[in-house]
Amino acid sequence: MAAHGEKKKKSQKQNPNHLAPKSQKPFKRSKKEKIPKEPASTDSLSTSLLVQDDDPEFPRGGGSVLSRKEEAEARAEAEAEFEKEKKEFRKGKDRRKKKNERKKPAKGADDELGSLFGEGVTGRLPKFANRITLKNISPNMKLWGVIVEVNQKDLVIGLPGGLRGFVRTEDVSDIVLDNVDKDTETYILPSIFHVGQLVSCIVLTVDDDKREGSGQKRIWLSLHLSLLYKGLTLDAVQDGMDDVTKIGSVVSGIVERLTASGVILHVDNAVYMKGMIPDEHLTDHRGQAMMFKSLLRPGYKFDQLLVLDIEGQNLVLSAKYSLLCSLQEIPSEVSQIRPLSVLHGYICNVIEAGCFVRFLGRLTGFSPKYKVADEKIDNLLDAFSVGQSVRSYILNVNSETGRIKLSLKQSLCFSTDVSFIQSYFLMEEKIAKLQFSDAKISDLRWLESFNIGAVVEGEVQEMKEFGSVLSFKDHPDIVGFIANQHLGGSQLEKGSVVKAFVLDIAKSEGLVDLSLKTELVDRANIGASKNLSSKKKRRRDRSTDLELQQTVNTIVEIVKENYLVLSIPEHNYAIGYASLLDYNTQKLSPRHFHYGQSVVATVGEVPSPDSLGRLLLLLKCTTEVLKTSSSKRTKKAPNYVVGSLVDAEVIDIKPLELVVKFGTGLHGRVHITEVAEDGHSLDNMLSKFRIGQLVNARIVSKAQSGKKGKGYEWELSLRPSVLSGSAQMISGEFNFSVGNIVSGYVSKVDNEWVWLTVSRNVRAHIYILDSSSEPSELQEFGKLYTVGRAVEGRIIGMHKEKRLLRLCPSISSLADRGSSAKEIEESNVSDATGLEHIMQGDLIGGRIKKVLPGVGGLLVQIGPHRHGRVHYTELLDTWASNPLSRYEEGQFVKCKVLEISRSSDGLLHVDLSLRTSLMGINSTIGSDSM
Structure with missing residues (x-):
């Protein structure tokens, strides 16, 4: 009986209702609510939990390791927190009683989640809360985790309950990382895992962390599949696979849906197999991938896809032409x-x-x-x-x-074949078919009328700056274009009907590039007339007599964004196509080519269905030149010094400089002031240059730059006198005098100043009030000067140490003001008083600083730090009751300098006038101006 009483007493302690004091009565039980039954016996409870823990999937922490005493303590702790939350909720409930009436639970409904979801939730506590803590975590537990750090030698995994585990490099995978050494583990983990990735793991050990101090533990995990799934080996998996789904096999599939990162499809001949093509694996060319994906629809079939990897029951696939063509070598x-x-x-x-x-x-x-x-x-x-x-x-x-x-x-x-450009045209064909499919056009029959090398008839619809736009009678949706260099001396007008030679066809754009050059049109007509003599014979292509790997001399006809259109004069002006880019240079700037340039190329593919009827060429400049540069017999790069003449290529055009490259990987710049001679400064000086243009330049300076002193930036000059050697290269001396006229180019404009670049190492600036005397021009100060504009002005001040000049474009002459000019020059500072360039009688611009009270007049700013005064009687020519009402602070005004004087204490006073009658009087320079 004693044992039975103790057991009954113990069960009462486990009942949550016995913990709440009866006097408080935090909850009033509903009359219709059934009294909950006693919980199941601990024996039956433990048995059910053990059955759940033996589930081969990933349960929450695996089997229970808590004793009955520990379970009771965990329950008591949870129930105490629950009672505390009920008290807090009751207080809040009384305050919100009028606004929100609490909903009662349905009849007989028990909240099995109990106190797990915040305040105000009634019901019983869950039967069992298997919380994962440092106390109950043990080896062989299987857990889900999220990668929070990817380090060089380990992974940090976030586990349930706020715990963190660590995975050593050797425990990352038993498939990929066999025999890892110190060099490999530095880079291998970032190539496989990323932060935020969900992984399954198993607990290896829980050790004391000596670095964290006593009492702290470190959880070591493993991602080995052989530990997570007993008896699983890579050999067993691959032996059981069908040949269709092996890595490296070629499959076909039908699109099921599109996702943000790729295309999901069903793999043919695999009942339960799904596949995914990441966006970047839709094609070899970055620019075509997104366009192609935007046209894909469920049901589209990919005939050839390469199996890159297998992830569970899903295949990672690629549609890249380069990988499919070289499959046997990968x-x-x-x-x-x-x-x-x-x-x-x-x-x-x-x-x-x-x-x-x-x-x-x-x-x-x-x-x-x-x-x-x-x-x-x-x-x-x-x-x-x-x-x-x-x-x-x-x-x-x-x-x-x-x-x-x-x-x-x-x-x-570098590529030794034409697979790169071949994949470009094949993908363009697919994009064009999908586009016309969406437009409800059955096929591309219009292409039959526009064979490359054929002559077609069109009507001029529009004359543009770069060429003429043509339309075709039978194909209203197709546009023809003749560039100016392909007019062949013809004078076209709107409405003219012409016969032109087909150079290129952009199928996805519905654009046909044409030419009126006599040598092309005549050759096509001669070939067509010869073919009429024998109807049974198919018209012979100009390029059929070419052989693979044959070297030919070509002429650039059109420079496209990704490829060149070339003609081969030695082979009856056959038309070929060569890529400007290569696999490894897709994001780099291509080499510049221009119309009419001679280029040596190699025949990579003759016209065939695989090449869509195009003659594909491989530029020699991307193969032989690079081979020569890497040869051991290649001569050493010349030693460039200041004064060397170089052939440079323009790779970028900025508002104030050209960025060029020369030699082997050397870069430099041509400052805008080094383009033309002094006195020939013009706006848009750099507009005559284009990217890729070759120029002859002379090195004028070599300055160390770059990170940690690595590399040099070369300064070059294109000035004719410097190139010819008749003029000495500009030295670093500061040879300027006050009163000289200099020109510069606007580099920056702010609210008060215009900043100019006079030379590579000399700057100048113009103050807003020095730029003009007209209020309207001062108001539009920021719009009058734009970056790159040429500006001429006279030096009114300078600072030799800062190599800075102050200019004034509005002063007509300073040559006769020798005393003041000499005073400024000897001072070696800009603006000793700030008014050396202003004389009595000058018309200057000003800005009202303050309206003085009464009859005090106006205080007008006339320089960066100088002000003048307008007397009350010098505001208007005619009498007015309140002349100051016409003016406000910040207003620009045109002023006449009446007098500049100094007081007995040395202060400078400038008297100004705003009377319009004085503005027309010519400026006179008094002898007693100072």
Whole structure:
């Protein structure tokens, strides 16, 4: 009986209703509410919980390790918190009783979640709350976690209950990271994991953390699949797979839906297999991917897709033409890689230290920052992007550690075929078909009338600055364009009907590029007339006599954004196409070409269905030149010094300078004042230049610049006298005198000053009140001067140490004011008094600083720190009852200088007049002006 009484007493302690004091009565039980039954016995409860904990999936923390005593303590703690919340809620309820009436629970409904959801929730406590804490966490628990840090040697995982666990490099994966060494683990973790990624993990050990101090513990986790799923091995998985779903296989699929990051599709011949094509894997060309995706609809079929990786029951797929074409060469294991070979792959991650290139599966190589390009690149994201197709040169392979070191330099990885431009035209064809499909046009039959190399008839619809726009009678939706250089001397007018030669067709845009050049049109007509003599014979293409890998001399006809349209005069003016970019240079500025330029190229693909009837060429400048530059026999780069003449290429045009490159990876600038001779300064001086233009320049200065003193910025000059050597290069001396007229270019405009650049190292500025004497012009001060505009002015002050001049464009002459000019020049500071350039009788601009009370007149600002006074009688010519009412503070006015004098204590006084009758009197310089 005693035992039974103790058991009954113990069960009463576990009942939540026994903890609440009866005198407080925090809750009034509903009459219709049923009295809850006694909870199940602990034996049956423990048995049910153990069954749940043995679930092979990922339960909340695995099996229970709490004793009955610990469970009772946990319940008591939760119930005490619950009672505290009920008290706080009751107080708030009384205050809100009139506004909000609390809803009663439904009949017989018990809130199984109890006190887990904030204040005001009634009902019973949950039967069991399996909270994960440092007290109950134990080895072999399976948990879900979120990656919160990716370090070089470990991962930090956020666990339920605010806990954190750590995963060593060797515990990250038993599939990818076998035999990891110190060098590999530095870069391998960021290439696989990212912050915010959800992972499944298993607890290895819970140890005392010595670094945190006594009492703290550190949870060590593992992500090994072999531990999470007993008996699972990679060999068993791949042996059981169908050949269709193996990594490196080619499959087809039908689009099911589009997501923000890719395309989801159903893989053919795989009943339960889904696949995803990331956006960056839709094509090799960055600019076409988004356009192609925007046209995709559910039901579209991809005929060829490469299986890059397998994630559970999902396939990671790629539609990149470069990967599909070179599938047999792309490795999936380290043993398949040979040093000094060039392989196709894609960028999977870009970090500050370099780029990760992935092949098939998780096989990844690393290219250090100094190996990614032939030229120095500060920010790798300016040159490469995640998902970009690249060609990588294998520097070395460590089969033991699995470490692969790569180079992405264009000089080592340049294309030897025309797959890059071929993929561009194939994707353009797909985009065009999808566009016309949306427009409810059945096919691209209009292309049959516009074969490349054919002559078509069109009518001039519009004359533009860069050429003429044509329309076609049978194809109103198609537009033709003839650039000015392709008019062939013809004078076109609106409404003229012409026969033109087809140079190029932009299918997705519905645009046809045409030419009226005699040599092209006549050749086409001759070829057409010969073909009429034999109807059975198919018209012979001009390029059929060309052979693969044949070297030809071409002429640039059109420079497109991504490729060149070339003609081959030696082969009956056959039309070919060559890419301006390459896999590794997609984000870099291409080399400049211009119309009529001679280019050597290699035949990469003759017209065929695979090339969509185009003759595809490979520019020699991207292969042979780069081969020569990397050859050991190549001569050393010349030693450039100040005074050297160089051939430079314009790579950027800024408002005040040209950015050029010359030699091998050298960059410099041509200041706007170094473009023309003195006295020939014109606005838009740099407008005659274009990016890619080659110029002859002379080095005039070499200044160290860049981070930590690395690299140099070269100053160059294009001035004819400097190039010819007849004039000495500008030295660093400050050879200016007050009264001299100088010209400069506006570099900055603010509210009070206009800043000019006079030379590479001399600046000038103009104060707002010195710029004009007309109030209307002063009001529009910021609009009168624009960056890059040429401005001429006379020096009224200077500061030699700061190499700064003060100019005044409104003064007609300072040559006769020798005494004041000499005084300014000898002072070596700008504006000793601030008024040396102002004389009695001058008309100047001013700004009202203050309206003096009574008959005090006006205080007018006439310089940066100087003011003059307008007497009450000098405001108007005619009498007015309140002349000051016409003026306000901040107003611009035109002033006449009446007198400049000094008081006995040395203060400078300037008397001004605003009377209009004095404004027309010519300025006279008095002998007693000072």
